[in-house]
Every structure is written in C-alpha cells, then in structure tokens.
Amino acid sequence: MKKYIYTSLMAISGLFLSCTDVIEVEVPTADPRLVIEASLDWEKGSLGNVQMVKLSTTTPYFDSDQPNAVTNAVVSVTRLSTNDVYNFINQNDGTYTTTQFEPVFNENYALTVQYNNETYTATETLLPTTPITYINQSRSGGFLSDALELNVHFEDPEEEDNFYILRFLRQGDLYPELRDVSDEFLNGNEINIFYEKRDDDEGGEFKPGDVVDINLFNVSERYYKFIQLLNSQSGSGNPFAPTPVELRGNCVNITNPDNYPYGYFRVTETDKQDYIFIE
Structure with a gap:
C-alpha cells in the first residue's frame, strides 16, 4: 500500500513537471539618458x-x-x-x-x-529661506495614535508667494523623505509641518534617541511642482x-x-x- 501511494505521488509530480514551460519575456529597453x-x-x-x-x-x-x-x-x-x-x-x-x-x-x-x-x-x-522657528515632538497630531512625531514650525513672510520643501532624514536611514507645502492659504502665518514614521517604514516608528536631520528650503514654484509630482508617484500605495x-x-x-x-x-x-x- 505504501509503495502504491509513493508511486502515485511520483507520477503526479512528473505530470506537473512535464507541464512546466519557461516563458521568455521581451523587456523593452531605451538608450541611456x-x-x-x-x-x-x-x-x-x-x-x-x-x-x-x-x-x-x-x-x-x-x-x-x-x-x-x-x-x-x-x-x-x-x-x-x-x-x-x-x-x-x-x-x-x-x-x-x-x-x-x-x-x-x-x-x-x-x-x-x-x-x-x-x-x-x-x-x-x-x-532666501525663512528660518525654522522651533522644533518639538508629540504623540497626538499624526495619523498613528501614540506614535512619536516631529513638528517643524516656521513663519511665512507676508504679501509674497512662497513654496517650501522640507527634507527629513533619520540618521541611519538610506533615503530622505520630502514634504511640499505652499502658503496659498497660510500667507503671513506660522506654518507647522509634522513628520512621523510607520512600522513598515524604513527603520520603523521613531524611538527615543533617534536623530533626524531637517532642511527647510524656499524654492521656485516649478521645483515645488516637480517635488509634488515626485511624491505623488513614489510609493503612494493607492x-x-x-x-x-x-x-x-x-x-x-x-x-x-x-x-x-x-x-x-x-x-x-x-x-x-x-x-x-x-x-
């Protein structure tokens, strides 16, 4: 009986193996830019x-x-x-x-x-770029309850259009993250940008002792839109x-x-x- 079962399994395995085909897919290439x-x-x-x-x-x-x-x-x-x-x-x-x-x-x-x-x-x-006024941490303003988050505050100059990029890089991570914001509805006011990490992000959520490098840039409208499009296309998960x-x-x-x-x-x-x- 055991021999019969073993022989049957071998026959079934051979059937699947015999039906396996290698499919070669032609991947289009382009000249280097x-x-x-x-x-x-x-x-x-x-x-x-x-x-x-x-x-x-x-x-x-x-x-x-x-x-x-x-x-x-x-x-x-x-x-x-x-x-x-x-x-x-x-x-x-x-x-x-x-x-x-x-x-x-x-x-x-x-x-x-x-x-x-x-x-x-x-x-x-x-x-010229407006200076960062102050930075603080919290656990209540982000998307995740009780997760550590970073808050960057700065004052927007009045009566001029400004476009900002914030660059965040936790020391030890390979890649920075960029945030884009304009003063279209915030002209002349204090702007607060928060930044948090999820468990599935590189390095996981923020922990006490983590060090984050922060850059604030005042950029042209064209570069602002370039980063907007870049952010919308990079890992949105939608x-x-x-x-x-x-x-x-x-x-x-x-x-x-x-x-x-x-x-x-x-x-x-x-x-x-x-x-x-x-x-």
Whole structure:
C-alpha cells in the first residue's frame, strides 16, 4: 500500500513537471539618458562656496549593478548678472565639485553640462529661506495614535508667494523623505509641518534617541511642482492613483532636444537643524 501511494505521488509530480514551460519575456529597453543631480544649497551661517553636481546615466531595470557614473563631462555654473563662471572639478567618480561658488540672493544662475558632444543647460534663481522657528515632538497630531512625531514650525513672510520643501532624514536611514507645502492659504502665518514614521517604514516608528536631520528650503514654484509630482508617484500605495508619468526637471539639451536629460538644477538657501527624540 505504501509503495502504491509513493508511486502515485511520483507520477503526479512528473505530470506537473512535464507541464512546466519557461516563458521568455521581451523587456523593452531605451538608450541611456543623462541624469543631472545639481542641488546647490547654501546653508544658513555658511559661506556656501563648497558645492557638488552629480552626473550619471539611466540603466536598464534588470541591470541595476551596471556602472553608470558619468566621468567625462564638463560642468560649470554662471551667475548671469555678472557672467562670473564657477567651474566644477571632475572627481572621476560621477561627482563634480567646486570650492569657489558665490551665492547671492535673488540672482539667476545657469548650469551648463557638456557631455558626449551635447550641451545641457538649466536656469534657477537663488531664493532666501525663512528660518525654522522651533522644533518639538508629540504623540497626538499624526495619523498613528501614540506614535512619536516631529513638528517643524516656521513663519511665512507676508504679501509674497512662497513654496517650501522640507527634507527629513533619520540618521541611519538610506533615503530622505520630502514634504511640499505652499502658503496659498497660510500667507503671513506660522506654518507647522509634522513628520512621523510607520512600522513598515524604513527603520520603523521613531524611538527615543533617534536623530533626524531637517532642511527647510524656499524654492521656485516649478521645483515645488516637480517635488509634488515626485511624491505623488513614489510609493503612494493607492491602487486608484493616476498612471505614473515621465518626470522631467528643468534641464534641457540644447544640442539635441529629443535626447533630454532627467534630474533638476536647484539653487537655494536652506535652514538645517537636527532633532533628537527624548522620552
């Protein structure tokens, strides 16, 4: 009887195995595009002279280990009102740095990247940023009951349109989180932005002793909308959300417009503070 059962199971297993087919799926690929990460941030209280631009190329989805740093470009930034040029030195690892940048409020700056005989450009205005007034923690203002949350407070200037980005990075986490807010309905008032973590987030909920790096930026409306779209497409978890669209920044290829890049050129002041959660 035992032998009969064993033989029957072997026969059934062989039946399933014989019906297994390998399906090869053709995954569409595209030519690599340049990716420009150019955030020139002038931290309050610093000279702002040390800046960096990072260049890479897109890679196929299933070839994420493929080297993609761009090491043969020429990078510079120009202050348009004076034509002062700040050349960025190639570090041969995809980063280009300078120690000579001179940030000036409300000046227009133009980025130029020369790569593979094509020229990419972008223009941005350096805006002053209102300072963070104070930071506190609580357990009652977020979505999760009793979860620790961070509250960042700052005063919005009156009679001007402002667009803010807050960047949060818990020390030890790999990626920051961004919050976008405008003063459309808050003009001239104190603005309070809260930030909390869920159990399924990287590192789990906030705990006493956690340290969070916080940056407040006052940015252009175009960059604000760029981050809004980025946030709406990154891990919303909403099955009824709109289909993701191609996310383009303000960088353009003036040599070959069809070969457009990804990424963004941003120049802004930032107020940076750290907060340590307590019991």
